[in-house]
Amino acid sequence: MTLTQEFDTIAAISTPLGEGAISIVRLSGTDAIKIAKEVFRGKDLDLVDSHTINYGHVYNDEELVDEVMLSVMRAPKTFTRENIVEINTHGGIAVTQEILQLLLRHGARLAEPGEFTKRAFLNGRMDLAQAESVMDLIRAKTDLAANIAVKQLDGSLSTLIASIRQEILETLAQVEVNIDYPEYDDVETMTSQLLAEKIAEFEQLLNHLLSTAKRGKILREGLKTAIVGRPNVGKSSLLNQLLREEKAIVTDIAGTTRDVITEFANIGGVPLELVDTAGIRETDDVVEKIGVERSVKALSEADLVLLVLDASSTLTSQDLQLLEQSESATRIILLNKTDLPEKIEIDQLPDNFIRISVLNSKNLEAVENEINRIFFAGNIEAKDATVLSNARHIALVESAVNSLAEAKNSLLAGLPVDLIQVDVTRCWQALGEITGDGAPDELITQLFSQFCLGK
Ligand SMILES: Nc1nc2c(c(=O)[nH]1)N(C=O)[C@@H](CNc1ccc(C(=O)N[C@@H](CCC(=O)O)C(=O)O)cc1)CN2
Numbered sequence: 001m002t003l004t005q006e007f008d009t010i011a012a013i014s015t016p017l018g019e020g021a022i023s024i025v026r027l028s029g030t031d032a033i034k035i036a037k038e039v040f041r042g043k044d045l046d047l048v049d050s051h052t053i054n055y056g057h058v059y060n061d062e063e064l065v066d067e068v069m070l071s072v073m074r075a076p077k078t079f080t081r082e083n084i085v086e087i088n089t090h091g092g093i094a095v096t097q098e099i100l101q102l103l104l105r106h107g108a109r110l111a112e113p114g115e116f117t118k119r120a121f122l123n124g125r126m127d128l129a130q131a132e133s134v135m136d137l138i139r140a141k142t143d144l145a146a147n148i149a150v151k152q153l154d155g156s157l158s159t160l161i162a163s164i165r166q167e168i169l170e171t172l173a174q175v176e177v178n179i180d181y182p183e184y185d186d187v188e189t190m191t192s193q194l195l196a197e198k199i200a201e202f203e204q205l206l207n208h209l210l211s212t213a214k215r216g217k218i219l220r221e222g223l224k225t226a227i228v229g230r231p232n233v234g235k236s237s238l239l240n241q242l243l244r245e246e247k248a249i250v251t252d253i254a255g256t257t258r259d260v261i262t263e264f265a266n267i268g269g270v271p272l273e274l275v276d277t278a279g280i281r282e283t284d285d286v287v288e289k290i291g292v293e294r295s296v297k298a299l300s301e302a303d304l305v306l307l308v309l310d311a312s313s314t315l316t317s318q319d320l321q322l323l324e325q326s327e328s329a330t331r332i333i334l335l336n337k338t339d340l341p342e343k344i345e346i347d348q349l350p351d352n353f354i355r356i357s358v359l360n361s362k363n364l365e366a367v368e369n370e371i372n373r374i375f376f377a378g379n380i381e382a383k384d385a386t387v388l389s390n391a392r393h394i395a396l397v398e399s400a401v402n403s404l405a406e407a408k409n410s411l412l413a414g415l416p417v418d419l420i421q422v423d424v425t426r427c428w429q430a431l432g433e434i435t436g437d438g439a440p441d442e443l444i445t446q447l448f449s450q451f452c453l454g455k
């Protein structure tokens with residue numbers, strides 16, 4: 001069914017724009033080699049082997065533009081299943097842009113964001129989940145997130161989804177057979193029982209997949225972590241320690257941080273989006289007041305709250321207020337400055353706190369371990385399992401599970417089998433959308449438009 005369709009020839013710069021040693025301008029389409037030949041002087045590109053890189057020069061008429069290396073990959077064994085030419089230029093913005101413009105003047109069209117990968121999808125080289133994983137791989141912020149994406153690119157999620165869909169299809173077929181050719185007297189009861197068993201089985205498989213989603217989403221997007229506390233307790237010092245970089249300004253003056261600072265950190269494989277906030281207190285300073293309001297907002301939006309208290313002083317009303325405000329959040333209470341004599345009233349705190357000293361880098365690994373424990377039940381290295389990490393995929397599996405729940409309710413209510421078939425079919429369809437079976441054009445256009453140019 002995957003007959004390669006004919007599209008026009010597209011071109012784009014596939015490397016980041018900027019000063020670099022080498023940049024790549026990529027062409028894909030029937031005329032890729034023909035267009036390249038018009039601007040390239042070196043070996044005859046019609047005669048070189050596929051998947052070879054060739055030395056030569058790019059000319060604009062008689063004017064030399066650049067000395068290049070040029071790769072030729074012939075359809076259908078390429079990334080897009082079309083002819084591909086990649087020109088490796090000297091990595092400057094001006095030269096690279098000029099070569100792109102030259103190719104456009106010779107008949108190529110500027111590619112839209114994600115259009116190379118879109119063609120790989122439309123030409124049947126990969127399914128939608130695999131195409132999405134290309135983007136996930138590019139955006140991965142940690143080794144683990146990259147690991148999930150590269151396995152999805154390899155098709156592990158697609159294979160799993162396909163096998164569940166196949167089983168659903170077989171069940172639906174079995175139901176049809178039972179109805180059309182009843183071998184037993186009590187077909188209704190038989191069929192209902194078969195459906196009940198199978199639905200329970202599918203539910204279990206899909207719920208297991210969903211249980212991997214929370215971890216997957218965090219690994220992909222990062223855990224929004226707000227560092228809160230009253231002024232001067234050491235929040236910015238903690239941020240700097242976790243980042244292993246002097247990012248935020250630290251002074252002994254209360255009210256140093258006046259706005260919210262956001263940075264990404266990789267804490268034992270968990271990507272954290274760390275938010276350092278202005279110390280929360282009543283204040284008349286207009287600028288600080290705005291900062292404090294933003295801190296309260298950060299507190300309410302966070303996936304995780306690191307509440308910092310100063311162990312070397314007694315609890316203040318601000319501390320108590322913050323303890324109350326963060327009570328319902330997923331929270332780790334940190335008693336900082338334990339290098340100094342302890343004055344804080346331990347008996348007024350919840351039991352679960354960690355004593356640290358940011359100044360002496362003491363016990364920070366306990367904070368990292370606790371973050372791990374909270375989100376992965378201490379089990380972050382479980383690399384082999386297929387993990388659901390994409391919001392679109394998660395929503396579709398949830399909708400598939402909902403359809404099964406409806407089927408189950410209908411069964412319990414003793415509704416006729418053909419009604420239940422409708423629900424089970426809907427489950428099968430939702431799963432199909434993950435890999436792009438029957439995906440509408442608008443969805444495909446919208447998905448690929450989120451890609452970067454040249455991908
Ligand atoms: N220079 C360059 N590097 C790149 C890419 C690219 O397009 N260009 N890729 C782009 O994302 C990634 C590699 N992905 C690729 C996937 C398939 C094929 C390809 O030609 N596949 C043929 C098999 C070739 C063979 O077996 O010899 C095929 O699938 O039929 C090439 C690159 C990362 N690195």
Ligand SMILES: Nc1nc2c(ncn2[C@@H]2O[C@H](COP(=O)(O)OP(=O)(O)OP(=O)(O)O)[C@@H](O)[C@H]2O)c(=O)[nH]1
Nearest residue numbers: 231232233234235236237252255256257279358359
């Ligand atoms: N003794 C001791 N001092 C610390 C420790 N951690 C931070 N400090 C000091 O506490 C002071 C305040 O630190 P900051 O990190 O700026 O505190 P903050 O919570 O960000 O303060 P604001 O931005 O004003 O809300 C600085 O002088 C730090 O050097 C610690 O573990 N022990």
Ligand SMILES: [Mg+2]
Nearest residue numbers: 235236256257
């Ligand atoms: Mg600060």
